[in-house]
Amino acid sequence: MGAPMAGWLMPLDEVSDPVFAQRMLGDGVAIDPTEGCLYAPCDGEVTVLQPTGHAITLRAGDGVELLMHIGIDTVQLAGAGFDPQVKVGDQVRAGDVLIRFDLDSVVCGAPSVVTPVLLISQDGLTLTAKRGSGLVAPGEPIFTIARAGAVAEAPTEIVGETATRTVVVPLAHGIHARPAAKLREVLVPFAAKVTITKGEQSADARSPVRLMTLGIKLGDTIRITAQGGRADEAAATLAALIESGMGEKADPASAPAPAPAPVAAPVSDEPNLLSGVTAAPGLAIGTARFFRLPELTIDPIGKGASLERARLEDGIAKVMRAIEADLSHAAGPMRSILSAHRSMLDDPELLDAARNAMLDGASASQAWRQAIRPQAELLRQSGDAHLAERADDMVDLERRVVSVIEGVQDAPLVFPEGTILLADDLLPSQVTGIDPAQVCGFATVRGGPTSHVAILAASLGIPALVAMGSPLRTIEEGETLILDAGAGTLRVAPNAAQRAEAQARVDARTAALAAARAAAGAEARLADGTRIEVFANLGSVGDAERAVAAGAEGSGLLRTEFLFLDRETPPSVAEQTAEYQAIADALQGRPLIIRLLDIGGDKPAPYLPIAAEENPALGLRGIRVGLAHPQVLEDQLRAILGVRPIGIAKIMLPMIASVGELRAVRAVLDRLRGELGIGETVALGIMVETPAAAATADLLAAEADFLSIGTNDLTQYTLAMDRGNPAVASGIDGLHPAVLRLIADTCRGATAQGRWVGVCGGLASDALAVPILVGLGVTELSATVSVVPEVKALLSTLTLERARAHAAAALACATAADVRRLAREFTA
Secondary structure, eight states: OBOSSSEEEEEGGGOSOHHHHTTSSOEEEEEEESSSEEEOSSSEEEEEEOTTSSEEEEEOSTTOEEEEEOSBSGGGGTTTTEEEOOOTTOEEOTTOEEEEEOHHHHHHHSSBOOEEEEEOOOTTEEEEESOSSEEEOTTOBOEEEEEOSSOOOOOOOOOSOEEEEEEEOOBTTOSOHHHHHHHHHHTTTOOSEEEEEETTEEEETTOHHHHHHTOOOTTOEEEEEEESTTHHHHHHHHHHHHHHTTTOBOOGGGSOOSOOOSSOOBSSSSTTEEEOEEEEOOEEEEEEEEOOOOOOOOOOBOSOHHHHHHHHHHHHHHHHHHHHHHHTTOOHHHHHHHHHHHHHHTOHHHHHHHHHHHHTTBOHHHHHHHHHHHHHHHHHTTOOHHHHHHHHHHHHHHHHHHHHHHTOOOOOOOOOTTEEEEESOOOHHHHHTOOTTTEEEEEESSOOTTSHHHHHHHHHTOOEEEOOOGGGGGSOTTOEEEEETTTTEEEESOOHHHHHHHHHHHHHHHHHHHHHHHTTTSOOBOTTOOBOEEEEEESSHHHHHHHHHHTOOSEEEEEOGGGTSSSSSOOOHHHHHHHHHHHHHHTTTOOEEEEOOOOBTTBOOTTSOOOOOSSGGGSSBTHHHHHHSHHHHHHHHHHHHTSSSTTSEEEEESSOOOHHHHHHHHHHHHHHHHHHTOOSOOOEEEEEOSHHHHHTHHHHHTTOSOEEEOHHHHHHHHHTOOTTOGGGGGGOOTTSHHHHHHHHHHHHHHHHTTOOEEEOSGGGGOTTTHHHHHHHTOOEEEEOGGGHHHHHHHHTTOOHHHHHHHHHHHHTOSSHHHHHHHHHHHHO
16 A cells, blocks of 8 residues: 655554544554645545545455545644545545645644544454655555455344434534544444434444544434444443533534625624734725745655755754844844744754754755654644744744755745735744735734734734634635724725725824824823823833834833843843843933843743743743742842943832732842942832732732733733633733723722832723723823824823723723723724
């Protein structure tokens, strides 16, 4: 039997899914593919083709049936990325193309792309593998099948009782390969013949392949019939297993409904209105154009280990030089991403894995791909938002190195002016290659609101939506779209009135932005003269320079992680002081609030021994790390105390949950001031990011010099939703009434102690949130640099009395959607 695809052959035992590894569906082998094409391994007839296109069964001669299942859990992709070239009943010859698939898409969307190739009709048949592992080409022999000498016994007639059960299928993806195998397994103790019927079609419950031919879906009603010994018990056992959901039970709200219209998942009763998650705010009108990056074709077989090693090292060196060149002028999020790529290129384990693959005969490109992809997969499955982002970076880096090795270049990303780009997902390098003069917005099927792609889009000023799901794929190329990232909507084929209204908003925003930038140098005040400071969130000297140009009155948050991440040793006191001083100098005497190292959780560092945690977001992170590693904390405080003039740099503690933590840091700060002979006051404030801090704001304010609310973390901890998890991203909204009430509690507690409250999280940059925050008692807003002029302009239109009334109305709302509706009416 020939290999049905090019890739790395492996024993079935090494497949991560026990259904395949334990041979519940049949004996065979597995292949980790290197290209996106499945070929017929022999002559035969297509007997089963899953509706989602991820699995196919062939019947060859002499009773041989073969199942090829592309990837693990790929049924969840709902057909995305799979393009079957045959249909049930087709006769095929060995080598014919059965299914084409987008390898990158499957790699990104499924737990694994390893493809089991199984002999599923095994009565009287034996399978012998030709080899254990290694690279194989399509058609290369992988196993032989022989018929055993014994003659099968004639089937015996089933007699005895008959029992039936009717079940409504609760499995989200219906009865596919894994649940079908479990059904067969649970029937082992029973002698009864059991069939499952859907409509007019029936199948033996012990035959996973036959069950899959029924196409049983969520919500289908099926009948279980058992005949023979212990029939009633067999039927009841099978029914109970199906009704349990077998670990794949769907939410009742997702139970069957009429087939959706071509453009589904609207956020209201309006047709053609799709919902997504805001990655970068803004409004755009444009033309839909899809972006699909083709898989790079490579020769997986090398021409000698020494030659291939030289090719790989040359490719990595060239990419490293390009990254170093980009780093020389990069700043902010792009600098962080490039630093991560540079660190990955130096990873000794990655390089060792590639070298070992070349010794086994792989080409340089194949070896690099083989080294990168398993690591990226592990990161995706880690459950850690920061690590999942790094998986995308690794896929990005894989392509860059392979492109250099193969001497090919992706075509420049050139689009007609007015393009709204649609894609399953985008890599960071692709976003940086977008020209904002051509692309006025983009939307993706996958992605999360805190990914590198989202951060880059915001820094480029490109409105973007992510996590839109499969309905995005139904949009036709060339269709007119209105992307309202602030509202989280994408309108398809707007009518003339809708387009005119959106264009008026775009024009008004353009004019308002021009006016805001012209007036950005003025001190921020409300229309009644109330002073509200508008600061900027910073991550580099370049950010500070841009903040001053945008009219920022200081920095309400300097993220110091850029000094600590993507390196093997912590920065020295001198290195930190030099960086902080450079940023303070760039601010030209304006206040600088430096947040102490916020590491751990989704931001690990290799030189800090933090053990793996079941829930990193609730473990050792923020100030807890500093208190657990006193030298790191002390060094950073010394560095900040070295900034001149003394007092220009204030200190802010992340993730405070108790007064005890604040006191512990205050004691270290006071001791260091004494050692350094510093008599001047150095302000020490806290970030309110936990419900505990908000609830005890009065107690904390009695000992802290100021409070600043980190609304991103406060929102995720209040709503118990991981802000790095796209699966719950649509429910994360800082304007949720519960979050607003905690902000109100914080302001009341701080006011009682005479302390000011700022906001340095995402809400400070949200035009709908700003009036509410001011009305709740916030007197300092630290926003994204690019929106500072707009925030100052918005404040100039408010009065404190009006803002307070608006905030009171927001606190009375029942949902975040109600708050946003109220806020849009207020700012209209």
